[in-house]
Amino acid sequence: MYESLGPYTKNQLNKNVQWSLRKRTYNFDLAEKLINHNDAVIKNVTKNENSEQPKKTFGSITDEDIIKLKMEEKRKITWENKLFLSPLTTVGNLPFRRICKEFGADITCGEMAMCSALLQGAPQEWALVKRHKSEDVFGVQLCANNPHLLTKCGQLLQQECDIDFIDLNLGCPIDLVFKQGGGSGLLCRNRVLESCVRNLSDILHMPMSVKTRTGVYKDENIAHSLAPRFKDWGVSLITIHGRSREQRYTKSANWAYIREVAQAASPLPVFGNGDILSYEDYTNFRELAPEVQGVMIGRGALIKPWIFTEIKEQKLWDISSTERFDIIKKYANYGLEHWGSDNKGVENTRRFLLEWLSFLYRYIPVGVLEQPPQKINERPPFYMGRNELETLMASPSAADWIKITEMLLGKVPDGFHFLPKHKANSYN
Ligand SMILES: Cc1cc2nc3c(=O)[nH]c(=O)nc-3n(C[C@H](O)[C@H](O)[C@H](O)COP(=O)(O)O)c2cc1C
Known part of the structure; x- marks a missing residue:
């Protein structure tokens, strides 16, 4: 499993694993088999849908079917009413997350990690999957532009690390990532998106979540139409940041739309994200979007990490x-x-x-x-x-x-x- 860095930090990259990643000898058969099987299914369903013929089932059980975990066999996380600290590149490092845990954050997540770099055994990327022992519900956020990288990474992290869930980044607005079709770029590539989500979810024994935006463009919200499909594809939680890629941080987060996404996704849990800086914001947004099951907090935690205490104790803290x-x-x-x-x-x-x-x-x-x-x-x-x-x-x-x-x-x-x-x- 993992080597520990003293008793406090888990998920240190094992030297043998790093070596086999560098030499490309790590055995990814499981991931490859699964992708081939699932892609054949996706292609066939699409073909049948297009030709309006009855959908075919896929014959006798193969070993691919056996390795596929059904949703009900997956480990579960109780998401309801939890306070989720955002994945935060650079600033959401382990020491910062420890502070947030002490102030009452329930769920923490590593900074966005690029699958390509993890698969190369790059130490700076593996630093992003380290977990402090106080992080009792901990996820790793992955970014990639294709199902091969993602599914291999899912297999690798599952085998080598101690993680409770994996989050797929569907919101990163950075040009370089977007133009190569990763992050929010995946939102424009339906077939690839489906393959990424289905394959990652299928290979994992743990839950997978997605973190998305309203869409790519400011006047074209698409998250509500993706939400029910995420459920069919095996997602356990959707977090939606109520802005499009185009908006970045201009304009306030659109909580009325976050509500629409939660309604469309039901019964799949949806967390709302955007602009929470106080207990008052928290209650206002939860009233505006009662179907939302919990919230994620990013800048609010960076500006005042005691925000988690304020929310749990329902107060405004005039901290000295x-x-x-x-x-x-x-x-x-x-x-x-x-x-x-x-x-x-x-x-x-x-x-x-x-x-x-x-x-x-x-x-x-x-x-x-x-x-x-x-x-x-x-x-x-x-x-x-x-x-x-x-x-x-x-x-x-x-x-x-x-x-x-x-x-x-x-x-x-x-x-x-x-x-x-x-x-x-x-x-x-
Ligand atoms: C410094 C910084 C780094 C971020 N890094 C990530 C990241 O690695 N992955 C991600 O999904 N979102 C990232 N985000 C976006 C936040 O997770 C969150 O969605 C966004 O800030 C809106 O929530 P807020 O209003 O609570 O900050 C980052 C935001 C900031 C300010």
Whole structure:
């Protein structure tokens, strides 16, 4: 199964497995057999549908049929009413997820991992499947543009790792991924999408979920028409981010449409995702979309990881600057534990902390707001903190973020420069 990195971290890439992936000797017969079988079925059904002939069944049971797991034989996860921390590239690393778990996140997921790189045994991609022992319901999110890569990866992760579910990324808007037909690019390729979902679901003993957007274009919502098909193809949960690829973060998430998707998917559970930054947002959106079974939270958790506590305790928390600083301090410690406390580990911890600080500064303390709670798409007003630390943590300047890391990790090396990877500022 997995080698453990001490008692706390699972899913370390085993050297023999890495070797066989690099040498291309890992045995993927199971995945290949399944794809050939399923693709023949999909082709035949389509042919029969087109010629309006009665659908054929597929003869006697073959070994392909035997390896196919029926939905009811799969392990199950109770999704209802759970708080799901979004997969978050770069920032949703293991130390950050530990913090969110401590504040009450129920479900966590690794950052999007590219199947092609996992199949090559690339260490930086395998870092994305590591799981902390506190992550009791943990998924890995995969991105690929074809069923071969996905199904092989499903087989590989199932055999080599300890994971509770696999999520298929159908929302990534990045040009490079989209143009090659992965992420939200799969939404435009019906046949390939069907093959990806069916094959991945069939090879897994664990549940699979999909994370999608409303569609590709802003005026062409398609998630509601895909939703019932996802169920037929073997999906256990749909998460829908209520924006199209084209919209990125402009405009508010469309929760009325998220509701339509939940209605169309029923009884398959649907989670809503987009713009939750407070308990008030959470209750408003759940009232707007009562058929939705749970929510996923991304930027809300990056800006205020205690949002999970707020939702569970149904309150707005006027957290002090010292308490906030303690969270950052804890992250630095978790970072050093995870990335190492040698020079390289310290600088990795610093880089990832800086990425997180580029979101954290957007938090506006409850006590300084005229009309709490803060809304995710409102531009923060200029304000002075109630003390020096609160003012420092509100600074949009990378120089001040660096100063914060220096309070915890020592001086930056000479010539140090930092530019955040993600543009966190998308206000209406
Ligand atoms: C920094 C960052 C990284 C993200 N990385 C991923 C990712 O790896 N996979 C994914 O499906 N979505 C990713 N997303 C999208 C979020 O999961 C989520 O769908 C989106 O931010 C909307 O939810 P929110 O309003 O709660 O942030 C990312 C978003 C941000 C801000």
